[in-house]
Amino acid sequence: MVKPPNPARRSEHSRQAILTAARELIAEMGYAKLTIEGIAARAGVGKQTIYRWWPSKGAVIFDAFLALSESGPEQGVALPDTGDLEADLKVVMRATVAEFADPAFEGPIRALNAEIVNDPALAAQYREKLGGPVDEAKKARLRNAQRAGQLAADADLDLALELLYAPLYQRWLLRSGPLTPEYADALVEVFLKAMRPDVVR
Amino acid sequence: MVKPPNPARRSEHSRQAILTAARELIAEMGYAKLTIEGIAARAGVGKQTIYRWWPSKGAVIFDAFLALSESGPEQGVALPDTGDLEADLKVVMRATVAEFADPAFEGPIRALNAEIVNDPALAAQYREKLGGPVDEAKKARLRNAQRAGQLAADADLDLALELLYAPLYQRWLLRSGPLTPEYADALVEVFLKAMRPDVVR
DNA sequence: TCTATGAGACGAGACGTTCCGTCTTGACAC
DNA sequence: GTGTCAAGACGGAACGTCTCGTCTCATAGA
Numbered sequence: 001m002v003k004p005p006n007p008a009r010r011s012e013h014s015r016q017a018i019l020t021a022a023r024e025l026i027a028e029m030g031y032a033k034l035t036i037e038g039i040a041a042r043a044g045v046g047k048q049t050i051y052r053w054w055p056s057k058g059a060v061i062f063d064a065f066l067a068l069s070e071s072g073p074e075q076g077v078a079l080p081d082t083g084d085l086e087a088d089l090k091v092v093m094r095a096t097v098a099e100f101a102d103p104a105f106e107g108p109i110r111a112l113n114a115e116i117v118n119d120p121a122l123a124a125q126y127r128e129k130l131g132g133p134v135d136e137a138k139k140a141r142l143r144n145a146q147r148a149g150q151l152a153a154d155a156d157l158d159l160a161l162e163l164l165y166a167p168l169y170q171r172w173l174l175r176s177g178p179l180t181p182e183y184a185d186a187l188v189e190v191f192l193k194a195m196r197p198d199v200v201r
Numbered sequence: 202m203v204k205p206p207n208p209a210r211r212s213e214h215s216r217q218a219i220l221t222a223a224r225e226l227i228a229e230m231g232y233a234k235l236t237i238e239g240i241a242a243r244a245g246v247g248k249q250t251i252y253r254w255w256p257s258k259g260a261v262i263f264d265a266f267l268a269l270s271e272s273g274p275e276q277g278v279a280l281p282d283t284g285d286l287e288a289d290l291k292v293v294m295r296a297t298v299a300e301f302a303d304p305a306f307e308g309p310i311r312a313l314n315a316e317i318v319n320d321p322a323l324a325a326q327y328r329e330k331l332g333g334p335v336d337e338a339k340k341a342r343l344r345n346a347q348r349a350g351q352l353a354a355d356a357d358l359d360l361a362l363e364l365l366y367a368p369l370y371q372r373w374l375l376r377s378g379p380l381t382p383e384y385a386d387a388l389v390e391v392f393l394k395a396m397r398p399d400v401v402r
Numbered sequence: 403t404c405t406a407t408g409a410g411a412c413g414a415g416a417c418g419t420t421c422c423g424t425c426t427t428g429a430c431a432c
Numbered sequence: 433g434t435g436t437c438a439a440g441a442c443g444g445a446a447c448g449t450c451t452c453g454t455c456t457c458a459t460a461g462a
Binding site for chain 2: 409412413
């Protein structure tokens with residue numbers, strides 16, 4: 001019974017201000033103290049403008065983070081492929097470690113993850129818009145390695161990806177251990193041992 | 202300047218009622234709708250009694266979950282050790298899958314994890330009281346396997362544990378894929394391939 | 403041994419505050 | 433004119449603090 005708003009008339013300026021304010025406030029005060037009213041005040045925007053375009057706080061955070069990813073360098077789509085799988089993976093994993101340590105990233109990513117844990121719809125949206133494409137790029141790199149005989153040809157790439165990334169992700173999310181470049185390297189090495197092709201077949 | 206309350210005079214009955222109410226309310230309405238006032242009302246307890254003994258909602262959830270673990274069968278301390286590492290691990294991993302699927306566990310564990318993501322103090326408490334002891338039991342089993350020559354003697358057991366459990370945990374927490382007994386088995390198999398001793402040394 | 407007294411935890415709930423999500427207003431743009 | 437905008441008033445929910453009067457229990461005086 002309610003009219004959906006007309007996106008053509010949406011103020012891009014306000015949209016940007018809201019996403020920027022959300023990102024800044026998370027970084028400054030943490031997710032627990034983030035409020036819609038705070039975002040509106042910081043952005044110089046009416047609360048209704050936020051409620052008109054986003055269904056939940058989680059959705060705002062998601063878009064804020066999505067904008068951050070999209071505005072960044074277009075490196076997310078393709079991973080390095082020098083032919084040396086071990087070296088390439090170590091570069092990527094070390095980069096991931098560095099990214100997790102960046103305070104500007106850490107706050108929003110933590111907030112988004114916390115929201116996702118209790119919101120299946122947001123989890124699906126995340127997989128579709130953010131996680132999915134990145135995972136596809138990673139799997140493409142692994143497929144190349146399979147063709148080059150560096151990885152077992154019958155390996156389950158979803159499982160492979162989880163094997164490689166989940167330990168890193170868990171250590172960061174639950175703060176269960178130090179996140180160092182050496183750890184990233186060790187993870188790559190044990191991953192390769194698990195997934196390398198069988199000598200005899 | 203404030204006096205800490207005297208634990209000797211604490212009402213065990215109220216404590217139990219609060220933890221039980223917290224658990225029931227999470228299971229019934231989800232974590233998002235859980236309130237301190239709701240817990241107090243359900244438990245037949247004054248709000249101050251909660252605030253007197255717990256610093257945060259997360260701490261209440263933590264204790265509620267801790268009590269659940271402690272009251273359960275005393276199976277958490279030792280893992281099966283039949284000598285067959287692969288079979289033993291599959292039993293444990295399949296049990297973990299089943300536990301994650303149990304609605305009575307799922308709600309509180311998700312709530313606790315969400316809280317932990319944004320609360321380093323709670324994360325530390327979790328590791329000390331819940332995660333740590335369980336991990337030690339798991340590592341003890343892996344050490345036995347090392348002695349039996351079933352696992353690389355120089356393997357980093359912290360890394361090994363993460364390799365085995367983090368993919369399972371991530372799939373459940375982020376709902377990024379189906380959690381089946383077959384998946385648990387596949388995980389064990391690839392884990393063993395990664396961690397088995399080198400033939401030549 | 404008996405009692406009474408004081409400290410402190412208890413259930414109950416009032417209180418001011420913050421934030422929620424909705425609604426109203428007037429300005430401005432298309 | 434119609435619809436979005438900034439600003440903010442509004443009622444409701446939950447917060448965390450507080451003040452009641454009741455209770456339990458350990459200590460001490462009789």
